[in-house]
Amino acid sequence: MNKSHTLCWKFASPAAFYPLAGRMTPMFAALALLLGLAGLWIGFFVAPTDAQQGEGYRIIFVHVPASWMSMVVYCAMAFWAAVGWAFNTRLSAMMASALAPTGALFAFLSLLTGSLWGKPMWGAWWVWDARLTSELILLFLYIGFIALQASIDDPRRADRAGAVLAIVGVINVPIIYFSVKWWSTLHQGASVSLTRSPSMARAMLLGMLLMALAFWMYAIAVSLARVRNLILEREAHTDWIKNALD
Amino acid sequence: MSTLLIAMRRDLLLAARRRGEVVIALCFFIVVITLFPLGVGPEPALLQRIAPGVIWVAALLATLLGLPRLFAADHADGTLEQMALSPRQFALLVAGKVGAHWLLCGLPLVLLAPLLGLQFGLDAGTLWTLMLALLIGTPVLSLIGAVGAALTLGLRGGGVLLALLVLPLYVPTLVFGAGAVEAKAAGLSVGPQLCLLGALLVLTAFFAPWAAKGALRIALE
Numbered sequence: 102m103n104k105s106h107t108l109c110w111k112f113a114s115p116a117a118f119y120p121l122a123g124r125m126t127p128m129f130a131a132l133a134l135l136l137g138l139a140g141l142w143i144g145f146f147v148a149p150t151d152a153q154q155g156e157g158y159r160i161i162f163v164h165v166p167a168s169w170m171s172m173v174v175y176c177a178m179a180f181w182a183a184v185g186w187a188f189n190t191r192l193s194a195m196m197a198s199a200l201a202p203t204g205a206l207f208a209f210l211s212l213l214t215g216s217l218w219g220k221p222m223w224g225a226w227w228v229w230d231a232r233l234t235s236e237l238i239l240l241f242l243y244i245g246f247i248a249l250q251a252s253i254d255d256p257r258r259a260d261r262a263g264a265v266l267a268i269v270g271v272i273n274v275p276i277i278y279f280s281v282k283w284w285s286t287l288h289q290g291a292s293v294s295l296t297r298s299p300s301m302a303r304a305m306l307l308g309m310l311l312m313a314l315a316f317w318m319y320a321i322a323v324s325l326a327r328v329r330n331l332i333l334e335r336e337a338h339t340d341w342i343k344n345a346l347d
Numbered sequence: 348m349s350t351l352l353i354a355m356r357r358d359l360l361l362a363a364r365r366r367g368e369v370v371i372a373l374c375f376f377i378v379v380i381t382l383f384p385l386g387v388g389p390e391p392a393l394l395q396r397i398a399p400g401v402i403w404v405a406a407l408l409a410t411l412l413g414l415p416r417l418f419a420a421d422h423a424d425g426t427l428e429q430m431a432l433s434p435r436q437f438a439l440l441v442a443g444k445v446g447a448h449w450l451l452c453g454l455p456l457v458l459l460a461p462l463l464g465l466q467f468g469l470d471a472g473t474l475w476t477l478m479l480a481l482l483i484g485t486p487v488l489s490l491i492g493a494v495g496a497a498l499t500l501g502l503r504g505g506g507v508l509l510a511l512l513v514l515p516l517y518v519p520t521l522v523f524g525a526g527a528v529e530a531k532a533a534g535l536s537v538g539p540q541l542c543l544l545g546a547l548l549v550l551t552a553f554f555a556p557w558a559a560k561g562a563l564r565i566a567l568e
Contacts, residue, residue: 238515238518241511241514241515242515244511245508245511245512245515248508248511248512249498249499249508249512252499252502252503252504252505252508253502257568258565258566258568261565262498262562262565262566265494265498265558265561265562265565266498266512268558269494269516269558270516272554273516273519276519276547277515277516277518277519280518280519280522280523280543281518281522283522283526284522284526
């Protein structure tokens with residue numbers, strides 16, 4: 102077995118991963134802060150005012166990265182849940198549970214900023230646009246996952262039941278997205294699609310990418326911190342926890 | 348194949364001894380649909396417009412109503428464990444149970460739908476499309492629902508949780524099912540919607556029994 106393999110298995114053990122996560126959390130948090138500040142600075146001061154939407158468009162720097170992350174986190178969650186189910190590794194399942202609240206937060210943030218953006222631009226807080234509707238359903242999928250795990254007392258059963266649901270969900274997400282997209286094109290006569298300028302100014306794109314990276318780092322930092330709490334909770338009976346906390 | 352039929356026959360026999368439950372889901376379906384004209388007003392044009400959506404949403408809810416009972420009784424008396432331990436394929440036994448659930452909960456809705464469509468002023472062609480779409484779509488509802496029922500087996504507040512898990516997954520079926528009926532009412536071709544519904548049926552018929560089997564094994568541990 103080569104070296105990287107053994108390293109991978111070593112950190113699959115909660116006892117080895119707990120201190121590693123403890124060292125990584127502040128690093129990712131600092132990166133999130135730096136990238137976020139840079140992204141916001143470009144978003145507010147460098148990026149030019151939009152020709153059609155004026156200053157109001159600047160919410161894009163939160164809205165679009167939040168929407169991206171809500172989908173990325175769902176895939177990551179399903180991936181760890183599947184790994185945990187297949188290989189019976191406790192840590193993978195804990196990782197899936199740790200990612201769920203962050204993903205739900207991003208989905209909620211995306212809906213919130215979307216409606217704040219929609220009011221001045223479209224004149225309505227909510228329109229039954231394909232993207233808005235499928236984001237709402239994604240939020241329900243997250244809430245379902247969290248609620249299912251919360252209602253099962255036995256953590257092993259909760260992990261596996263959550264894994265089945267996450268895998269079923271991740272297969273369904275594209276189907277739901279396309280069905281909703283098709284539905285909204287059928288229904289909306291006067292479409293209110295996002296009036297995005299055809300070529301985005303370079304500064305806008307840079308700001309958005311920086312914010313997306315900042316959200317990535319934030320998601321990693323928060324999930325690692327949460328997984329540490331889960332490890333403490335579930336491994337409370339072991340000796341190494343007692344030694345680590347002393 | 349015989350495994351599937353054995354499980355199906357057993358559930359149908361059990362239901363035949365207690366006929367009330369089937370009738371209750373049907374009554375629920377009718378009552379929900381009856382509430383809509385009372386809520387939105389009796390104008391025929393409006394009712395005709397909303398009929399496909401209303402009938403489909405009522406079908407979703409009526410299917411949901413029967414789902415908690417799909418595995419609950421067998422779980423309570425230990426039959427489910429015997430099924431999981433038996434040499435026969437557990438996934439096929441689960442598929443048989445889901446088939447019986449559809450015959451008892453889904454098929455009556457399909458047969459009753461034209462009558463309710465008539466109350467909403469749908470014409471004959473649209474009624475046929477409604478029946479066909481429900482015929483293809485309601486098995487999908489039962490199959491996806493079985494996964495949710497297996498996941499929530501024996502949990503606190505299982506019924507409400509089941510609705511939260513399953514209803515978002517019903518969205519594509521609702522969109523294509525109601526879309527087919529609306530397309531027919533608008534004089535368009537219904538082929539694409541029915542084909543997509545059929546694709547959903549094939550996909551769920553293949554995967555859902557396995558997922559439900561996995562979820563049941565977790566619940567039985």
